[in-house]
Amino acid sequence: MAEYTPGYVGTVTKYVFVESPSMTPGELALRAYEVSEGVLIKETCFGLQVTGEPEAVDRLIAEIRTFDPTHIFVKDRGFPPGDPRRCRANLGGARPGYLGHEREFRILRYITRGLEALERGEEVPEAAPAPGKKPGLDIQRLQELIDEES
Amino acid sequence: MAKVFIYPATSLILSDLVARFGHKPLGAALGIRERIQTAGIDSPPLQITPEEPKRGLKYAAVEVPSGVRGRMAIYGPLIEEAEAAVIVTDADLAFGCMGCARTDELILFSLRQSGIPILELKYPTNEEEGVQFVAAIKKFLESLPNGGEA
Numbered sequence: 001m002a003e004y005t006p007g008y009v010g011t012v013t014k015y016v017f018v019e020s021p022s023m024t025p026g027e028l029a030l031r032a033y034e035v036s037e038g039v040l041i042k043e044t045c046f047g048l049q050v051t052g053e054p055e056a057v058d059r060l061i062a063e064i065r066t067f068d069p070t071h072i073f074v075k076d077r078g079f080p081p082g083d084p085r086r087c088r089a090n091l092g093g094a095r096p097g098y099l100g101h102e103r104e105f106r107i108l109r110y111i112t113r114g115l116e117a118l119e120r121g122e123e124v125p126e127a128a129p130a131p132g133k134k135p136g137l138d139i140q141r142l143q144e145l146i147d148e149e150s
Numbered sequence: 151m152a153k154v155f156i157y158p159a160t161s162l163i164l165s166d167l168v169a170r171f172g173h174k175p176l177g178a179a180l181g182i183r184e185r186i187q188t189a190g191i192d193s194p195p196l197q198i199t200p201e202e203p204k205r206g207l208k209y210a211a212v213e214v215p216s217g218v219r220g221r222m223a224i225y226g227p228l229i230e231e232a233e234a235a236v237i238v239t240d241a242d243l244a245f246g247c248m249g250c251a252r253t254d255e256l257i258l259f260s261l262r263q264s265g266i267p268i269l270e271l272k273y274p275t276n277e278e279e280g281v282q283f284v285a286a287i288k289k290f291l292e293s294l295p296n297g298g299e300a
Contacts, residue, residue, distance in 0.1 A: 004192035012183070017162060065170075075165035076175070078182025085195040097160060103243040104162045107273055110280025111163055117281040124285040125278050 008080040012057050016048040016064055017101070019108040020071035028067065035063045042081040046105065047072075049081045070115040073108060152296040155232035157257060158244035159225065163273075164236050167284065171291045176232050181224035198223075210256060217249030218256060225257050234294050235261045236287060240272045267294065 018028050029043040032050070039052035039060045048064075050057055061074055079086045088095040117124070152173045156164035159178040168175035185197040193199045198220050206219025209226035237258065244254055261268060269290040274280040 002192040004190050004197065006187045006189055009187045011187075015162070073162055073166040074169060075162045076177060076179035076183070078179040078186055080186075083186075100158070100160055100243045101162055107275075107280075108163070110274040110277055111167070111284060112280075113277040114274070114280040114282075114284025118284055118288060122281070124281055127282055 008051060010053070011051050011080065012054045013049060013051040013077040013080050014057055014061060015046075015075050015077050015101075016050060016061070017073040017075075017105065017108070018047045018068070018071060019073070019105060019112065020068050023068050023071065028064070028072075031067055032060065032064055036060060040081070046101065049077065051080055070112045070119065073111075152233040152291075152294045153231055154291070154294075155229055155235040155261060157235065157237040157254075157261070158241045159228075159257070160244075161238065161241070164238065164287075167287050168236065168291065171288055173234075173291055173294070173296075176228040178224065181228060185224075209260065215249065215252070217247075218252045221249060221253040222256060225253065226260075229257065229260050229264065232261075232264070232266055233296065234267045234290075235269070236290065237261065237268060237270045238273055239270050 016028070016032075018025055025043055025045065025047050029041060029048055032041050032048055036050075037056065037060070039050050039056050042049040042051075050060055050064075052060070065072055065074070081087075082089075084090045086095055086097075088098075153176050154168045154173045155176045156168060158164075159176075161177070165175040165177050182196060188197070190197070191199055202223035203216040203219040205223040206214075206216075206221070206226065209222040209229075210219050245251070246254075267290070269286065271283060271286055272279075274283045
């Protein structure tokens with residue numbers, strides 16, 4: 001059994017997703033570099049990965065969110081960027097976990113709409129009542145049906 | 151700031167909204183990061199060692215498959231730590247092998263048994279539901295004892 005020596009100990013990595021009509025991941029990366037102050041930034045097709053000391057990453061994330069608050073989304077990542085166990089450059093095909101992101105990416109526009117409504121203080125529409133459960137077949141009616149058939 | 155367990159534990163949307171409204175999302179990435187950054191025996195790809203199923207015994211009986219116990223070694227401590235939970239019940243992205251499926255069932259069971267405040271909802275399928283989704287999460291997070299910033 002080989003010994004395991006971890007890299008990037010004590011750091012956190014976060015994904016930044018941008019789903020915006022006015023900002024591309026490339027533009028986001030450029031603006032993030034300007035305020036990165038030592039945080040490692042990797043541009044991806046959907047946004048960025050940022051890695052660094054927890055406080056520095058939190059500060060950068062807070063800054064990045066201000067660029068386009070309702071169109072930028074952030075989540076934690078367990079692996080550092082480019083890790084050979086996860087990076088698709090080594091594995092081929094989509095990175096594990098990418099398909100889940102892709103699935104949620106499609107409904108981000110509804111979340112954006114929700115955040116914008118909150119920001120504007122719009123009234124929340126009433127949820128449609130859940131369709132009631134159809135009552136099951138009454139036992140007496142069942143007996144009648146059986147009697148009719150027999 | 152409350153610690154809020156999110157299900158699906160890899161959800162981008164839940165992770166972002168919980169953090170955006172001033173709380174700490176507890177998801178899979180935190181457990182994975184802890185293992186990735188701890189020195190020991192090399193056990194790719196997720197650094198799940200033979201020790202994990204033993205730790206999982208705290209959350210699942212010995213006759214439960216080791217795959218479920220190993221996964222619970224990651225999620226169990228997070229569920230113990232959680233002060234609240236947000237669950238999306240129709241998350242079709244939270245699928246996987248039988249080990250993942252059974253672990254998901256055990257996670258939901260453990261959360262419901264734990265007695266912490268839980269918000270259960272479905273992913274939005276249109277803009278109106280998006281507004282309701284975001285408003286419901288914000289209202290729930292504000293009602294938690296530890297408040298939140300937003």
